[in-house]
Amino acid sequence: MKKIAIKMATSLLILFIRKGVLQSLVALLAFAKPSKAFAKPSKKYVDARKKALELLEEAIRKEKIDEKILPIVKKLNSKFDFFTTSSCSGRIAIMEIPCAGIKKKAKFLGKWHRKVEVKEIKGAIEKAKKGEIWFLVQSPIIHVSTFSMENARKLLVIANQSGFKYSSIKSFNGRIVVEILGTERIDAPIGKDGKIYGGGDYIDMLTDIANFMMERMEANLRKLERNIDCL
């Protein structure tokens, strides 16, 4: 009698599996609220966030964070679901690369987190000695850690809506890192071994375009600051 019952119970279980009842149960248990189920911050996250906030406090005290991006960084870090690990409000720069392709040895001859004047650019270029000279515009960039893909998705949407259309997820090995990044960019080799190829007119044009991009970057930062309230 017992044997028959066990056999029947097993058959029933197999039937359930075949009919998909168990599968539904599994699905219900495992997938019912995926965003909540997977969105538990680990101790590692909490510790990393604490550490990051301490470093941020120090950086703010030492005035190492550009004031144009500070309100955004503060807003993001006020939310438990996020913390920032690095940020730059966007810049115009003159860089010298002594050996082609070896960016580690590159050095900045000048950098500005604001619009520039032609004479500032020319002043920086005058310091060039050996290697390629590059004129750069780099878009604002913020690295934001979070603990769930749902959070990352929300932040990506907001970043995109604010004009930061090169935003993406850079790493999710243990921690999810959203890179907020704009599209404004100039990477222009303009000379070599202290010699500029373009002449004065060329530097004027580059500076005009760079300043135009800087205005757009600043407008997008203001948009982002407003939109973070919707997170």
Next chain:
Amino acid sequence: MKKIAIKMATSLLILFIRKGVLQSLVALLAFAKPSKAFAKPSKKYVDARKKALELLEEAIRKEKIDEKILPIVKKLNSKFDFFTTSSCSGRIAIMEIPCAGIKKKAKFLGKWHRKVEVKEIKGAIEKAKKGEIWFLVQSPIIHVSTFSMENARKLLVIANQSGFKYSSIKSFNGRIVVEILGTERIDAPIGKDGKIYGGGDYIDMLTDIANFMMERMEANLRKLERNIDCL
């Protein structure tokens, strides 16, 4: 007899649930191999993949896919876990932007998926009429869809190891899209309204740097092709 057996089977099932046996079974089915358990491709994925492969076949027939990237695209699409939606093996280009910042109205005066000669660049520049003239180097780019974060993670690791260090996840709303992207890049405004600021020497230098980058991009593509075997 049947009734008793069913009753017993039900009791047994309840007992299983109470004792946590079913729970373990559920856990085993759902969490034993999390990457596999959650990595169930949806019908939407299967349909999208089928459609993408058809479009790819057509593109190959029409020789619209650059042969340098074709082996990589073929390898990726031979794996059920992935399919590509767009690809470019990297290029050198001359672009004209009639209105500042409105890239939609930009047009290519010349583009090459290989090393170029200075005379080709100069030939393209001669076609310039109105607006900013840009010299571009664009890194190889491949958009790869997949259905699990575990797959995306694996592909990101391989892309990074092959030198594509700007790779990231671009979208995961319904579908996960990995963007494989290299670091080589030039975005240099070089003139305006048909006039070039840098002169011949400048174009020589830009072409040298662009060709150097093209070599590195080709080497990285070969690395990527080999490394995909480890997926």
